[in-house]
Amino acid sequence: MVAAALTNALVATTRFGYAPRPGELASVARDPRGWVLRQLDAPPAPLDPALPNSAAMVAELLQLRQDRKNQAADALKAANQRRRAVYLAETAVRTNAAVNGAAPLLERLTRFWSNHFTVSCIRPEITGFAGAFEREAIRPHVTGRFVDLLLAAERHPAMLFYLDQVLSIGPDSRVGQRQHKGLNENLAREMMELHTLGVDGGYTQDDVEALARILTGWSIARLRAPNAGTFRFYPQLHEPGSQTLLGKTYPESGYDQGELALRDLAAHPATATHIATQLARHFIADNPPKDAVQRIARVFRDTGGDLKRVTQAVVHEDAAWQPFAKVRTPDELLIAASRITGFTPPPPFLVQTLHILDQQPFFAPSPAGWPDDAGDWVGPESVLHRADCCQSFAARLPDPPDPVALADAVFGETLPDDTAQAIRRAASRREGLALLLASPEFQRR
Amino acid sequence: MTTTRREFLGECLGLAAGAFAVAGLPHAVFAAAPGNRRFVVVLLRGAMDGLAAVPPVGDPHYAEKRGAIALPAAACIALDSHFALNPGLKVLEPYYRRGELLLVPASGNGYRTRSHFDGQDLMECGLAAKTRETDGWLNRALALIQQQGASRSYDKRLGLAVGGAVPLLLRGAVPVASWEPAGFKAADPDFVAALGPLYAHDPLFGPALQLGLKTQNFSDTVLGDTAPKGPGGFGPKAFAPLAAAAGKLLAAEDGPRIAALEMLGWDTHVNQGTENGRLYENFSGLADGFDALAQSLGAAWRNTVVIATTEFGRTVAVNGTNGTDHGTATVMFVIGGAVKGGRLYGDWPGLAKLQDDRDLRVAVDSRSVAKGILRDHLGIDAASLGAKVFPDAAGLKPAEGLLRA
Numbered sequence: 009m010v011a012a013a014l015t016n017a018l019v020a021t022t023r024f025g026y027a028p029r030p031g032e033l034a035s036v037a038r039d040p041r042g043w044v045l046r047q048l049d050a051p052p053a054p055l056d057p058a059l060p061n062s063a064a065m066v067a068e069l070l071q072l073r074q075d076r077k078n079q080a081a082d083a084l085k086a087a088n089q090r091r092r093a094v095y096l097a098e099t100a101v102r103t104n105a106a107v108n109g110a111a112p113l114l115e116r117l118t119r120f121w122s123n124h125f126t127v128s129c130i131r132p133e134i135t136g137f138a139g140a141f142e143r144e145a146i147r148p149h150v151t152g153r154f155v156d157l158l159l160a161a162e163r164h165p166a167m168l169f170y171l172d173q174v175l176s177i178g179p180d181s182r183v184g185q186r187q188h189k190g191l192n193e194n195l196a197r198e199m200m201e202l203h204t205l206g207v208d209g210g211y212t213q214d215d216v217e218a219l220a221r222i223l224t225g226w227s228i229a230r231l232r233a234p235n236a237g238t239f240r241f242y243p244q245l246h247e248p249g250s251q252t253l254l255g256k257t258y259p260e261s262g263y264d265q266g267e268l269a270l271r272d273l274a275a276h277p278a279t280a281t282h283i284a285t286q287l288a289r290h291f292i293a294d295n296p297p298k299d300a301v302q303r304i305a306r307v308f309r310d311t312g313g314d315l316k317r318v319t320q321a322v323v324h325e326d327a328a329w330q331p332f333a334k335v336r337t338p339d340e341l342l343i344a345a346s347r348i349t350g351f352t353p354p355p356p357f358l359v360q361t362l363h364i365l366d367q368q369p370f371f372a373p374s375p376a377g378w379p380d381d382a383g384d385w386v387g388p389e390s391v392l393h394r395a396d397c398c399q400s401f402a403a404r405l406p407d408p409p410d411p412v413a414l415a416d417a418v419f420g421e422t423l424p425d426d427t428a429q430a431i432r433r434a435a436s437r438r439e440g441l442a443l444l445l446a447s448p449e450f451q452r453r
Numbered sequence: 454m455t456t457t458r459r460e461f462l463g464e465c466l467g468l469a470a471g472a473f474a475v476a477g478l479p480h481a482v483f484a485a486a487p488g489n490r491r492f493v494v495v496l497l498r499g500a501m502d503g504l505a506a507v508p509p510v511g512d513p514h515y516a517e518k519r520g521a522i523a524l525p526a527a528a529c530i531a532l533d534s535h536f537a538l539n540p541g542l543k544v545l546e547p548y549y550r551r552g553e554l555l556l557v558p559a560s561g562n563g564y565r566t567r568s569h570f571d572g573q574d575l576m577e578c579g580l581a582a583k584t585r586e587t588d589g590w591l592n593r594a595l596a597l598i599q600q601q602g603a604s605r606s607y608d609k610r611l612g613l614a615v616g617g618a619v620p621l622l623l624r625g626a627v628p629v630a631s632w633e634p635a636g637f638k639a640a641d642p643d644f645v646a647a648l649g650p651l652y653a654h655d656p657l658f659g660p661a662l663q664l665g666l667k668t669q670n671f672s673d674t675v676l677g678d679t680a681p682k683g684p685g686g687f688g689p690k691a692f693a694p695l696a697a698a699a700g701k702l703l704a705a706e707d708g709p710r711i712a713a714l715e716m717l718g719w720d721t722h723v724n725q726g727t728e729n730g731r732l733y734e735n736f737s738g739l740a741d742g743f744d745a746l747a748q749s750l751g752a753a754w755r756n757t758v759v760i761a762t763t764e765f766g767r768t769v770a771v772n773g774t775n776g777t778d779h780g781t782a783t784v785m786f787v788i789g790g791a792v793k794g795g796r797l798y799g800d801w802p803g804l805a806k807l808q809d810d811r812d813l814r815v816a817v818d819s820r821s822v823a824k825g826i827l828r829d830h831l832g833i834d835a836a837s838l839g840a841k842v843f844p845d846a847a848g849l850k851p852a853e854g855l856l857r858a
Contacts, residue, residue: 335657382657383657386657386658386661387661387664387665388661388662388664388665389665390661391652391658391661391662391665392645392662392665392666395644395645395648395662399641399644406619407624410570411570412570426650426651427651430647430650430651434569434570434647435498435499435500435569435643435717435718435719435720436498436499436569436570436573436717437569437570437573437574439643439644439647439717440570442644443644443647443648443651446644446648446651447651448651448652448655448658451658
């Protein structure tokens with residue numbers, strides 16, 4: 009095989025996917041770029057239809073809160089167990105989609121955007137529907153328009169809970185006047201800082217407060233309301249009057265005031281640059297070339313945030329085809345190990361291992377999500393944890409394959425001699441596999 | 454320091470501290486077996502140096518051919534005028550004196566090409582060549598035991614595995630379940646040492662590993678040198694707790710009767726040491742494991758046979774890094790209350806003439822030892838042993854007189 013084609017196939021399957029399955033490298037090498045791009049037109053991954061939707065889980069939560077005083081300890085325990093079971097099922101489903109799905113790029117994009125719009129079960133109340141957030145708000149839009157993704161994410165109950173929007177009340181709204189309660193700016197701030205403009209996007213504290221006022225009324229349908237547990241605008245919570253955001257005046261229009269503000273944020277040039285930077289950091293390098301970022305941002309602006317076109321632009325950046333430029337996050341490491349070995353550990357092992365490696369699914373430490381930078385994942389403590397993880401994974405393989413043959417299937421001639429030799433010299437099959445997984449090459453993508 | 458990290462993790466996850474004590478390297482697998490008799494196979498992965506385990510201090514060529522790593526007779530426990538026991542195995546001396554430990558000083562199977570992967574596969578599948586390494590000889594033996602037992606109400610309850618996975622030795626038609634201690638396994642020092650050279654020149658992983666090891670009380674020179682720097686709080690010390698747990702399960706009235714355990718870390722290419730050092734620590738861990746197994750089996754030890762076997766031995770001569778490379782014949786341990794021990798078994802090929810001018814030659818096929826035990830201890834007839842358990846060695850006679858009458 010031509011060396012360049014093999015290298016490109018390696019990048020295609022690891023940078024844009026998770027890892028080649030044994031045998032996949034050769035077929036991808038015929039047209040690495042095409043293999044990546046075609047996935048953007050792939051049908052959505054079939055997910056387990058038995059997973060409960062967020063409305064059902066939110067309604068359960070609301071019911072539980074309403075009954076709390078009368079609730080027997082047993083009922084609370086049962087509710088917790090159910091949340092935990094749903095959480096594990098969601099984790100298993102997304103893992104399976106990434107390990108076995110036909111379009112790994114779509115899975116990678118799903119995780120990228122899910123991380124961009126982080127909701128975290130650090131707030132335990134959302135444990136039962138954090139997975140549903142990803143399925144309902146993120147997945148359908150990863151190759152759609154950014155503004156639709158933004159609206160879906162910000163209106164989702166998981167986001168409204170996680171960033172306290174359900175607590176925010178316009179001080180001069182009917183309810184605010186009666187209860188003397190007020191704004192919570194959490195969602196408004198993160199929306200501009202993290203989701204759209206970026207921290208250097210040119211907004212001020214006044215803009216944060218204005219957006220917070222604009223967003224009042226965005227909440228979740230109460231138990232007795234129609235469509236309980238879904239997004240609902242409550243006018244009695246909404247701060248009346250026109251607001252000025254980023255120099256533009258938004259007349260009072262109830263819910264529409266917020267949606268218009270979000271549409272403008274999505275179309276703001278700073279948002280294009282922020283998103284382009286993050287995509288380039290994920291798919292090119294921790295410190296991506298500025299000109300590449302600019303080109304991707306331009307496509308974002310020119311297409312009105314068409315994420316399919318934007319992703320294509322990323323794929324067409326030559327800088328994105330340098331092998332081993334990114335370190336695999338723990339989640340990526342486990343998915344890749346599962347793909348190459350054909351063995352996916354059970355969800356409790358995945359959750360526990362990722363907990364130790366600081367990337368437990370749906371438990372990002374902050375609204376900023378997990379970092380996308382090698383230095384945040386590889387340090388003196390974590391490097392040993394990663395080694396533990398690789399050995400532990402190898403120890404669990406029910407039928408360990410030949411590590412030498414597997415290394416060849418995964419890397420071909422791109423594997424450096426010293427790594428190949430160490431794998432050959434390993435004292436057992438499992439040790440050889442552990443070395444393969446822990447090798448500097450497999451630790452990267 | 455290591456313990457602190459593990460304990461911290463344990464607390465985070467709400468795990469018992471004990472979970473980590475048994476984690477690390479070995480696996481144990483249990484299965485149903487007949488009556489009161491217990492049979493345990495310990496797989497020593499990595500190729501144990503038999504000439505260090507039971508040094509032939511009386512062999513006229515031993516000191517000269519071994520070189521720098523030859524054990525001085527005075528440092529060892531004399532077994533007879535010819536053989537001694539590595540000081541790391543001193544816990545086993547009373548077992549030998551009581552007649553419960555039998556040593557096979559030059560054992561091996563038909564395998565000669567010195568690859569760990571293939572060697573271990575063949576050790577476990579019990580065949581002479583890699584043809585269909587999908588089931589293990591112990592599983593095929595289990596199948597026979599269960600067939601024979603059908604009319605004698607043998608227990609068909611599933612076995613239990615402690616550790617990550619069922620080894621090939623016990624994989625096959627008879628279902629063997631597994632159990633493992635909860636918690637994250639600790640990477641053992643050998644593995645971390647093997648990573649050292651791979652990470653050494655990596656600008657990200659190299660410094661991280663070096664610093665990580667430093668904080669773990671390892672020498673910071675590990676990266677430039679594949680030598681592990683002594684016990685890091687896990688490794689060989691993890692075997693005894695696992696063996697103790699295995700013994701407890703085997704001792705139970707309704708417990709399993711057959712078990713397989715594993716111990717890693719025998720691939721001593723570098724600085725293997727003599728009367729102390731790395732191999733000494735391994736032997737101590739192994740001996741403590743046998744002892745822990747005996748203690749926890751209690752009265753059932755009387756009806757127990759344990760064999761410990763490895764894929765092949767190591768070179769007679771020391772190599773350039775004060776270790777040994779892949780060789781041929783090695784020591785097999787047969788220990789238990791049912792063993793007719795206190796002696797060495799089989800011929801001694803001597804060190805004058807070596808296999809391929811480098812290795813101890815094989816005098817006893819390890820499969821004949823296994824056959825003898827399967828026949829005399831577990832009641833499998835010789836014809837079935839030849840046809841089903843070791844079909845590639847049908848003509849190989851079971852070893853005679855390994856057990857007490």
